[in-house]
Amino acid sequence: MLKVEDLHAYYGKSHVLRGVNLHVKPGEAVGLLGRNGVGKTTTMKAIMRLMPSASGHVTFDGAPLDGVDPFRVAPLGLGIVPQGRRLFPKLTVYENLCLGLAKDPPAEGLSDIFARFPRLKERLTQLAGTLSGGEQQQLAIARCLVMNPKMILFDEPTEGIMPKLVAQIRRQIREINKTGISVLLVEQNIKTAIEICDRIYIMEKGEICFEGPAEALKNDQNIVHRYLGVALR
Numbered sequence: 001m002l003k004v005e006d007l008h009a010y011y012g013k014s015h016v017l018r019g020v021n022l023h024v025k026p027g028e029a030v031g032l033l034g035r036n037g038v039g040k041t042t043t044m045k046a047i048m049r050l051m052p053s054a055s056g057h058v059t060f061d062g063a064p065l066d067g068v069d070p071f072r073v074a075p076l077g078l079g080i081v082p083q084g085r086r087l088f089p090k091l092t093v094y095e096n097l098c099l100g101l102a103k104d105p106p107a108e109g110l111s112d113i114f115a116r117f118p119r120l121k122e123r124l125t126q127l128a129g130t131l132s133g134g135e136q137q138q139l140a141i142a143r144c145l146v147m148n149p150k151m152i153l154f155d156e157p158t159e160g161i162m163p164k165l166v167a168q169i170r171r172q173i174r175e176i177n178k179t180g181i182s183v184l185l186v187e188q189n190i191k192t193a194i195e196i197c198d199r200i201y202i203m204e205k206g207e208i209c210f211e212g213p214a215e216a217l218k219n220d221q222n223i224v225h226r227y228l229g230v231a232l233r
Contacts, residue, residue, distance in 0.1 A: 001024050001028070001150070002024040002059070002182065003059040004021060005057045006020075006055065006056040007056035008054045008056050009051060011042075015206065016039050018206040020206070022201050022208060024183075024184050025182070027180050027182055029174075029182070029183040029198050031194075031197035032184060032200075033228060038204055038206065039206040043186075044082075047153065048078070049065060049070040060077075060151070061078075063076065074100060075147075077149050078150070078153070079151070081155065083155040083156045084156075084159070085136050087143075089128050089129025091128055092124065092125050093120055093123050097110075097113075100146070100147055110146070117138045117141075133161050134169070141172065141173075150182065151183070152183055153184045154187070156186055156188060157169055157173065157185070166189065166192065170192045170195055183196070183197075190217065190224060194217055199212065199213055199214060202223075
């Protein structure tokens with residue numbers, strides 16, 4: 001589904017991605033973990049063509065993304081729920097939902113989204129900036145789902161969410177994945193990553209330094225402590 005090969009990227013003279021290699025199979029959920037500043041979000045941006053890569057290749061669903069204009073990526077079936085949600089606070093919930101569409105979405109498409117996120121249906125005419133953090137994250141996910149993606153990149157989806165709502169966001173991502181939509185998840189909450197993902201990559205200084213099943217992190221505390229500097233509880 002997604003294949004990243006020897007990806008290099010720079011911010012000015014700073015070499016941020018140093019030969020990143022990863023892949024996500026159809027229907028698979030894969031986590032990308034690492035400490036702050038190691039290149040996780042940069043990897044997401046490079047995949048989505050939101051920043052140029054210096055070298056390497058990205059292939060999605062059999063088609064190369066190298067050189068593709070950013071606005072052409074989503075129509076290919078690759079969506080992103082970005083870090084910080086990136087909503088338009090002075091537009092309504094409905095207006096945010098329809099931003100990426102050429103015309104209003106079909107009623108049946110919205111009915112599936114409202115079945116998953118009933119709170120959004122109650123707030124269609126409400127300004128996005130007045131929603132709670134959890135509701136804003138639901139809207140960011142719904143805005144991506146309305147494009148009918150084959151795969152979604154989630155960048156820190158539980159960031160800034162009240163702890164009691166983290167389990168809800170986790171469950172929603174898991175349910176989305178169960179419908180057959182592939183997932184690449186960047187997440188600081190290791191418990192969330194382990195519960196959602198089949199496999200885990202860990203980044204360190206712009207490189208992949210670990211790849212293995214999610215259960216490996218649960219069963220080997222040394223991996224978590226060595227690469228992430230934390231302890232699982």
